[in-house]
Amino acid sequence: MKYDEFLAAIRERGEYPDVAEAERVARVVLSAFAARLNPDEVDDLAAQLPPEAAEMLSVRRFGVEEFLRRVAAGAGATERTAEWDASAVLSTVADAVSGGELNDVLTQLPSGYAALFGRPGLAG
Template identity: 60%
Template sequence: MRYDEFLARVRDLGEYADHDEAEHITRAVLEVFAPRITAGEVEDLAAQLPGPLGDVLRDNRAGRPETFGLEEFYRRVAERTGARPRTAEWDASAVLSTVAEAISGGELNQVLSQLPSGYAVLFGKPELSG
């Protein structure tokens, strides 16, 4: 998937006004997501994402993954976007389900294995939540 296709998909899923809004939301979600997984997994994921998205992940990775739950994830996304946490949930789902479409199934499984099961729904995999 090319960068412009990725952002178009996020724009469609999130029902954003334009490319710039989709790009802003995508960057905010990935900036919050990167510290949640291991640095090695950030590298693996970044290698499969188009354009500058890999750099967004790399620039925001942590030495050791942080262990925050979904509510904190939404709060942090909302803080970066200026939205409410409920809107941040919508934003995160638009971006992370597009990530799931853009990467291999094996990579998605590795990412999900590092997260509590509740995160799976954000990647469009509600059957793995529980």
């Protein structure tokens, strides 16, 4: 998936007014999300994303609630809006990477994350 397609999908799913807003939200969500993964998994995930999106990943560790609080703080939004934002970005990530990579990611996360990826029935 190319970066412009990645952002267009996030913009559509999140119903953002423009690509700049979709990119801002992607940066906040991916930065916070990487903290939930081990460094090797961050590298594997980054390898399957467009380079511009891969650069948004950074490593810090915390749970799903803190993840959503950080997304909310970074986006200047409520936690409910942060959940919406995270879902728009992470469901696009799910479409951009292989099923095996998505499974590798989800096995490292609490079950609350699977729903953010648009896969609530998957364990993770």
